[in-house]
Amino acid sequence: MSQLEIKDLHVSIGEKAIVKGLTLTIHSGEVHAIMGPNGTGKSTLSKAIAGHPDYTITSGEVLLDGASILGQEADERARAGIFLAFQYPSEIPGVSIANFLRAAQQARMAEGEELDASAYYKRLYSKMDLLKIDRKFTSRSVNEGFSGGEKKRCEILQMAMLEPKFALMDETDSGLDIDALRIVADGVNTMRGPNLGVLLITHYQRLLDYIVPDHVHVMYDGRIVKSGDKSLALELEAKGYDWIKKELAASAA
């Protein structure tokens, strides 16, 4: 049982404050959805937790099982169990998915320890079968020339192989077609269970038709302004984000 605690987090890009005091705790086994209009800091939140060097944490804390991860490099955080499913994953020309994942697995092993190649491939193929991914897929270079759906499939496969404690899924505004949406949803639903906590970042309600969240949070202007269960997402769908803005304006007045 793990927990990821985000406490009064403030994040800037350059001089500009983007996340302005966000607090949220996720436990293993839970799926939290963060929704909100464009430009409210949803993607910034996920990248800052993962340790992107362009994002400066000006105050607040992020604790994984009680220990701060903010002093760690991105790769240390990853090995500690934080996985970020990228909205726009990078291409790595000439590096096959199989070799990339192998390097990622190797990086998790102790110095001098060698990955058992046949056990690795066995595991890779069983994950691919589970996610209904064609065997040929992993001989392609990581994300090179991939369609939107293939990129999602590649992210999900990596997540399945690396078995993180917490997955941050940045799906905002990515213009996913229905097939890509299903790939993400099926993947998350397959992996969902007592050992995985998920933070699902999405702009639209429709992804939540496929992945039913335990908690829904609305993010606006760098903060969580409203939290609830899955019905909150439906309410947002019906009333739009203006409803939140009006509520906020009213309470501020």
Next chain:
Amino acid sequence: MSSLSDTTTLSPPVPDEATTVDNPAVGIDQTAGNFSYKVDYAFDAGTGLSEDTIRYISSVKKEAPWILEFRLAALKKFLAMPMPTHWATKDLENIDFQKIRYYLSQGQKPKRTWDEVPDDIKKTFERLGIPEQERKFLAGVEAQFDSEAAYSNIKDIVAKQGVIFVNSTEGLREHPELFKKFFGKVIPTGDNKFSALNSAVFSGGSFIYVPKGVKVAQPLQAYFRINAENFGQFERTLIIADEGAEVTYMEGCTAPKFSTSTLHSAVVELVALKGAKIQYITVQNWANNVFNLVTKRGVAHEDAEIKWIDCNIGSRLTMKYPGVVLKGERARGEVISIALANDGQHQDTGAKMIHAANNTTSNIVAKSISVGQGRSTYRGVVHIPKHLKGCKNNTECDALLINTNSRTDTYPAITVRGDKNSTQHEASVSKVSEDMIFYMQQRGLTEAQAMSLAVNGFINDLARQFPMEYSVELKRLIDLEMEGSVG
């Protein structure tokens, strides 16, 4: 030998039992090639370059008079020729030819078994893994330590086919007719200032002859090791593949890291007679104080094929442009080159393809990686004269930049005349972006591992053409370089 700086009054060569010469030894480091053992040299030409240096080298080797004449004429040419700084880097001016030691050895006759190799030299090669590689996958090995081969052996099965694989000193002594016929013909002494220098002071290198129709299944390998400080290594390699013969030759090179500069200036000549195939593979990993100025060229006769695979890692400055003269109809030439320039390094590499017969084809694929302040330069010459027809050239140059300070330049000179020939040229420059590194780090790879993987991906299509053992070695070298480049 009384003193190292004794340049003017060289004592006559002493026999093998020898006197002791102080040789600076550095501490042993973790990195693969960066170590040296204290070695007592029996033969030492002292420091600096003069006619006496050359007479000393020639007399130690008990050479025929024509070779001494050849050397002395080359020295004159070397002294008369200017440094090519009008097109190449000014860094060349930092080479002080009077501070270099031109000949150091423990003896001129290489041993045929590792047991006979003196311990101090044997442990160097054991540490570099040479005897092990020999057992595993090589048809023959020559291991040069400073000026001379310490070990040279060819498997019986290959020798029985008539294949000659010896060092150049032995080649000149035992096969003078064959040697003389081709020696200095592909690369004339005055080709450039450094080929002239090599012609004056050459020692070591391989002499290979593969008889008609013989196909050597396993590669022949030479390993060139610089051990001494302020040393210049000038090996001379000549490979002749007779009609229909096939041979693969691989060379590896290392040197320890000294505070002063070291010079490596080889000349390599290949002759592929009618229908022959020569593949020449280099994986060099010089320490970053080495000036590596090498001239490599082959002549491909009718239906022959010469392929250079050239991996340049390390050194302070490398200038190397392997070439093929396509002399006979339907001859094929290929240069596959990978250069990695890290901080403080300049890889000035490329290829030359001289088409001299109809229906000849050439292919150049050059990939360079510049890291930090590292600088990569590609220089290529492709020449197809007007009177020829059916000639084809393909040139691809790709550069990868890792971080904003690195620099890459491309100078392709493609002269294709006449309308019955074709050429194709592509060049690209790409960058390893911060986002790409972050993406890989997010999967758990360290920054160094991420850069290393990006570099390996960039050269993957080329590395796949190498024999497996060498692509593994190349990957390991890249990993080491990337580890060192992350702060």
